[in-house]
Amino acid sequence: MAEKGPMGGAGGPPPGPPPPYQAYPNATYPAVGTTVVVTGGPKTTVVHTSQQRVVHKPAGGFFSSVMKEVNSVGKQLGKEIDYLGNKINEAVDTSRTAPLLSLFQTGNVVQLVSRSSGKALEILAGPDGRLVLDGKGPVDPNAFNTVWTVINEGNNQVRLHNNYNYLTISSGHTMLIHMPPGEIHGVETKWQLTTNLEARFVMLESLKERGRYVGILPSGELKPALACSRENDAHFGVQLVYSPYPHPPTSTTVTTVHTVHKK
Numbered sequence: 322m323a324e325k326g327p328m329g330g331a332g333g334p335p336p337g338p339p340p341p342y343q344a345y346p347n348a349t350y351p352a353v354g355t356t357v358v359v360t361g362g363p364k365t366t367v368v369h370t371s372q373q374r375v376v377h378k379p380a381g382g383f384f385s386s387v388m389k390e391v392n393s394v395g396k397q398l399g400k401e402i403d404y405l406g407n408k409i410n411e412a413v414d415t416s417r418t419a420p421l422l423s424l425f426q427t428g429n430v431v432q433l434v435s436r437s438s439g440k441a442l443e444i445l446a447g448p449d450g451r452l453v454l455d456g457k458g459p460v461d462p463n464a465f466n467t468v469w470t471v472i473n474e475g476n477n478q479v480r481l482h483n484n485y486n487y488l489t490i491s492s493g494h495t496m497l498i499h500m501p502p503g504e505i506h507g508v509e510t511k512w513q514l515t516t517n518l519e520a521r522f523v524m525l526e527s528l529k530e531r532g533r534y535v536g537i538l539p540s541g542e543l544k545p546a547l548a549c550s551r552e553n554d555a556h557f558g559v560q561l562v563y564s565p566y567p568h569p570p571t572s573t574t575v576t577t578v579h580t581v582h583k584k
Contacts, residue, residue, distance in 0.1 A: 348484055350446040350466050353453065417477060419520040421559055427473045430563035434460055435537035436522055436556035441467040442537065444483055444497065452486060452497050456537030462562040477514040478528065480506065488512070488535070490527035493547030495535050515551075522556035 424431060433442040435456040443458025444466045458467040469481040469488070481488045486497045487510040500506060513526040525535045527546065535557075536549030544554050 348465060350444050350452060353445045353447055353455075354457075417515060419516050421516055421520055421523055422477055422514055424559050424561050425471050425473055425477075425479050425514060425523075426564070426566065427471060428565045429471045429561060430468050431471060432458075432460060432462070432467050432560040432562055433469065433523075433535075434558040434560060435541070435554075436558065437539045437554045438537050438541040440537075440541055441560075442469075442535070442557070443467040444486060454488075454495060454497065454543055455541055456543070457541035460560065462560070468562050474511070479512050479514060480510045481512065481525075482510075488525075490530050490533050490535070490546045493530065493533060493545060495543055495546050517551075517556055521558070523559055524551060524555045524557070 434440065435442065438456040440456050441458035441460050441464070442454065442456055443464070444452050444454060447453045458464060460467075462468065466483065469483055472480040472482070474480070482500070485500055485502060487500050487506075489496060489498045489510050491498075491509065498510060500510065507529075509529045511528040513528055515524050515526065516522060517524070527533050530546070532550065533546040534549045534551065534555040536544030536546065536552075536554040538544050538554060549555050
């Protein structure tokens with residue numbers, strides 16, 4: 322069943338007109354730069370044999386039985402440790418505060434710049450007309466295919482879209498899903514934001530497929546989400562492109578306190 326949730330962030334809908342980056346309802350996305358089409362070629366037939374191989378294992382003794390039990394306990398303990406670690410991460414992520422995270426207010430428009438490639442996450446039109454993603458986009462606020470409109474639902478959980486093409490992870494792959502205005506969203510387009518230890522980079526974890534993140538390889542190609550955790554490939558710098566709010570935060574502010582001792 323689709324998850325119902327408020328579509329505005331904390332504080333309700335943003336004031337003012339919609340950002341200009343949504344003024345492209347019939348936008349044509351750039352084509353993928355290089356297209357490789359494989360046609361023809363010989364047909365390959367793979368024949369699987371059904372011959373059975375019988376392997377006789379020597380009977381295990383008392384020591385073998387004990388080691389099996391130890392291995393079983395160890396695997397179960399490992400699963401419980403992983404589960405506890407994940408729960409701690411979830412609690413920390415939903416309550417984390419950082420200037421970087423404050424850029425993700427409802428109505429803000431941001432660019433996500435990959436730490437690995439140094440380029441922006443962008444949308445391109447594939448050779449078959451379907452929209453695809455990579456991390457080779459220009460870090461340019463005028464490149465409409467590289468900007469993402471934010472919908473904040475609290476607890477550092479957001480949805481990100483470009484002309485209602487929403488970022489999502491499905492079956493371990495990062496992709497887009499088109500959701501027209503007014504359509505009820507499920508958890509598939511919802512992301513948990515977190516930061517690295519120094520709070521210089523943001524990471525996007527799928528709330529439908531926990532433990533899987535948007536990632537970019539140094540080449541700019543997408544990293545399969547099923548193989549992407551919290552490593553550098555999942556780190557993105559955030560460039561604020563547009564905000565309907567007055568005086569939006571754009572960088573980290575460091576305050577130094579000087580103590581004066583009177584004689």
